[in-house]
Amino acid sequence: MNFNFTNIGKYLLHVLLPRTCLHCLKDLPWESARALCPGCEGALEGLPELHCARCGLPLKYGGATCYDCHGRKSEAANLDLARSAFVFNAELRSLIHAFKYSQMESLAVPLSEALSAAFDRFPELKDYKFVLAVPLHPAKKKERGFNQSELLAQKLAAAKHLFLLENAASRALNTKPQVSLSKEERALNMRGAFRVTRPELIKGRNILLIDDVATTLSTLEELAGELKKNGAKGVAALTLAREP
Ligand SMILES: [Zn+2]
Ligand SMILES: [Zn+2]
Numbered sequence: 001m002n003f004n005f006t007n008i009g010k011y012l013l014h015v016l017l018p019r020t021c022l023h024c025l026k027d028l029p030w031e032s033a034r035a036l037c038p039g040c041e042g043a044l045e046g047l048p049e050l051h052c053a054r055c056g057l058p059l060k061y062g063g064a065t066c067y068d069c070h071g072r073k074s075e076a077a078n079l080d081l082a083r084s085a086f087v088f089n090a091e092l093r094s095l096i097h098a099f100k101y102s103q104m105e106s107l108a109v110p111l112s113e114a115l116s117a118a119f120d121r122f123p124e125l126k127d128y129k130f131v132l133a134v135p136l137h138p139a140k141k142k143e144r145g146f147n148q149s150e151l152l153a154q155k156l157a158a159a160k161h162l163f164l165l166e167n168a169a170s171r172a173l174n175t176k177p178q179v180s181l182s183k184e185e186r187a188l189n190m191r192g193a194f195r196v197t198r199p200e201l202i203k204g205r206n207i208l209l210i211d212d213v214a215t216t217l218s219t220l221e222e223l224a225g226e227l228k229k230n231g232a233k234g235v236a237a238l239t240l241a242r243e244p
Contacts, residue, residue, distance in 0.1 A: 022104075023094035035095060035107060045087045047118070047242060055217060056082040058244050078224035080234050082214060083125060084242035085118035092241055096212050100148050108148070111240055112155030115210070118238060119160055128208035128236045130201075131157045132165040134223060135194065137174040152240070153210040162208070168201040169194055169223065178215065186218040194223045196230040203231035214239040 019028045021037035028037055036044075050059045052066035054077065059066060069077075086092050099107040119125055133153035141147050157164040173193045178186045196202055207227055209220055214237065224235035 022098045023091045035098070035104075035110065036091060040091045040094075043089065043091045045089055045092075047084050047087060051083075054081050055079075056084055056214075056242055058087055058242065077221070078228050078235060079209075079217060079221050080236050081124060082217060082220060082237040082239070082242075083118060083122045084214060084239045085114045086241050088213060088241040088243040096240065100144065100212065103145065105146060105151065108151040108155055112152050112159065115152055115156050115238060115240060116159045119156065122238075125208060125236055125238060128206045128234065129162050130165050130205045130207045131162045132168055132207050132209055132227075134209055134211040134219060135169055135171040137171040139174050140171075149211050152212070156210060156238075165198075165201050165207070168196065168198045169226065170197050171195075178218070183216045183218070186216050187221070190218045190222040193219075194226045196226055199230045202227055204233050206234040206236070207232050209235060209237040211237065211239045213241045213243060215243040 019030075019032070020026060021028055021040055022035045023040040024037060026037050026039075028034065034041060047056065048058045050062050051057060052059055052069050053064050054069040055066060057066045057069075063070075095107060095111070098104045099111060131153045133147060133149035136144070136147045136149075154164060156162065171193055172195045175189050175193050178189060181189055209223060211220065214220060217237075220237045220239075224232075224237070227235050
């Protein structure tokens with residue numbers, strides 16, 4: 001074994017703070033710098049090749065678009081397109097949960113690398129060079145200590161040489177959690193949630209929204225609508241996870 005000071009440091013850290021896989025809680029090898037064990041990491045599922053050309057929904061039986069996007073007039077959708085790095089599953093849920101609620105801000109590094117890889121995988125995102133994190137309501141940000149989407153957006157922008165739009169929009173309403181709501185209720189719950197605070201940063205630009213999980217896209221659609229009202233030329237979204 002090649003013992004150097006870094007390894008000794010890692011070993012001591014491991015003895016002091018035994019590290020376990022964030023999902024299955026099995027011990028990680030002491031030299032591991034990963035948050036998941038190899039089995040759980042291998043269980044992460046990338047967005048399948050077969051997905052809706054507009055909203056990125058995985059499509060079991062193929063086709064160009066999902067049922068909802070099929071026949072939709074393009075002017076009826078504020079979001080031009082949405083893509084995700086992964087499909088939402090139990091292993092990814094553990095990672096995102098630790099990132100958001102357990103003060104594991106260090107997870108921003110591997111998670112933003114996954115976002116960067118997804119940005120490269122979907123060339124249709126290339127024209128969207130102005131990155132905007134979905135804003136959190138100030139009360140929620142204070143409670144959590146940080147906005148997870150902001151961290152991801154910063155790192156993606158740095159890695160891919162994109163322009164980061166800071167404080168260009170804010171969350172005016174502290175909306176209730178969307179989890180137990182239907183698709184229609186979610187859209188209603190989000191109505192009026194966002195304000196553009198610096199329209200000069202938005203006008204005429206193609207904007208890429210960053211968020212952790214996309215479900216019905218109601219949050220992203222609402223924000224995209226507000227951006228387009230303020231003169232955005234186009235709005236796309238890239239999220240870590242897509243919940244089918
Ligand atoms: Zn595991
Ligand atoms: Zn679709």
